[in-house]
Amino acid sequence: MATHLLTGDDESILRTAVSDLVHELVGDGERSMMVDEFDGEEYELRLVVDAAQTMPFLTDKRVVIARQVSRFNADDLVPLLAYVDNPLDSSDLVLVAGGTGRLSKKLSDAVKASGKVHNTSPGRDKRSWLADQVSAAGLKMDGGVTAQLATWLGEDAGRLDGILATLKSTYGAGEKLSFAQIEPFIGEAGGVPPWDLTDAIMAGDTTKALGLLGRMVHAGGRHPLQVMSILHNHYAGIAKLDGVEARNEDHAAAATGLKGFPAKKALQNYNKLGGANTKRALDWIAQADLDLRGAKDLEPELVMEVLVARLSKLR
Numbered sequence: 001m002a003t004h005l006l007t008g009d010d011e012s013i014l015r016t017a018v019s020d021l022v023h024e025l026v027g028d029g030e031r032s033m034m035v036d037e038f039d040g041e042e043y044e045l046r047l048v049v050d051a052a053q054t055m056p057f058l059t060d061k062r063v064v065i066a067r068q069v070s071r072f073n074a075d076d077l078v079p080l081l082a083y084v085d086n087p088l089d090s091s092d093l094v095l096v097a098g099g100t101g102r103l104s105k106k107l108s109d110a111v112k113a114s115g116k117v118h119n120t121s122p123g124r125d126k127r128s129w130l131a132d133q134v135s136a137a138g139l140k141m142d143g144g145v146t147a148q149l150a151t152w153l154g155e156d157a158g159r160l161d162g163i164l165a166t167l168k169s170t171y172g173a174g175e176k177l178s179f180a181q182i183e184p185f186i187g188e189a190g191g192v193p194p195w196d197l198t199d200a201i202m203a204g205d206t207t208k209a210l211g212l213l214g215r216m217v218h219a220g221g222r223h224p225l226q227v228m229s230i231l232h233n234h235y236a237g238i239a240k241l242d243g244v245e246a247r248n249e250d251h252a253a254a255a256t257g258l259k260g261f262p263a264k265k266a267l268q269n270y271n272k273l274g275g276a277n278t279k280r281a282l283d284w285i286a287q288a289d290l291d292l293r294g295a296k297d298l299e300p301e302l303v304m305e306v307l308v309a310r311l312s313k314l315r
């Protein structure tokens with residue numbers, strides 16, 4: 001038996017992963033007799049440990065689930081850490097990150113040492129993650145279709161499980177699906193991460209940038225002021241390179257406080273724009289921010305569309 005810790009930044013994906021894991025652990029057993037579940041803001045970890053340390057009755061093992069474990073502090077975790085270090089052979093313990101606070105590194109390290117940590121986040125390489133999910137569902141798509149689906153879903157990867165279930169019930173397993181076959185089942189295009197928008201702007205692709213802006217505001221549920229903050233932070237980071245004569249990634253990191261690829265990207269973007277255009281971009285953003293707050297009687301989305309179009313033409 002083992003201790004499992006599941007983490008992830010998409011609640012829907014995390015919930016599905018927990019359900020799948022518990023289903024696997026229960027197997028052919030009687031769930032009502034095997035599973036103890038703790039959730040919400042009221043339960044204490046000592047109750048979880050007591051359940052995990054209790055011998056099974058009329059079953060070969062127990063499965064104990066504790067959700068929202070990120071809300072517990074170092075003092076709360078003492079009995080749980082002791083249990084993880086010396087677990088009962090007849091219990092599977094499933095710990096699910098979430099809740100207020102940040103997941104304890106001590107807990108994560110303890111589970112890594114004696115159990116298994118499952119990171120359910122798709123990460124930035126959503127295409128590879130999505131291809132794995134398609135394969136696990138028993139479906140077939142070529143790389144081009146998988147890439148289209150990943151782009152369409154954007155940040156709404158939590159919808160994938162339902163889409164795959166629908167596709168499997170419609171087409172069955174084995175047939176290689178085209179995008180035309182899956183398109184009727186995938187719904188509205190999902191939200192997109194901030195870097196998709198800023199990449200399109202920096203590439204000068206106005207049409208794409210405006211489309212991504214619409215997805216961020218509508219499907220992604222971001223308020224125009226939130227998008228404005230994303231754009232301000234993007235150009236403010238680039239502006240830190242003005243006058244420092246950064247020649248490589250290390251110089252850029254020292255000037256911006258960024259590390260690795262983000263520092264390299266900031267330097268590339270500064271070299272595209274130059275100091276004068278970076279300042280112009282920040283001036284436009286500042287004016288648009290005032291317009292959003294009532295300086296002009298314009299619809300917020302129109303203010304953002306004009307801003308994004310202007311920024312995408314800066315070279």
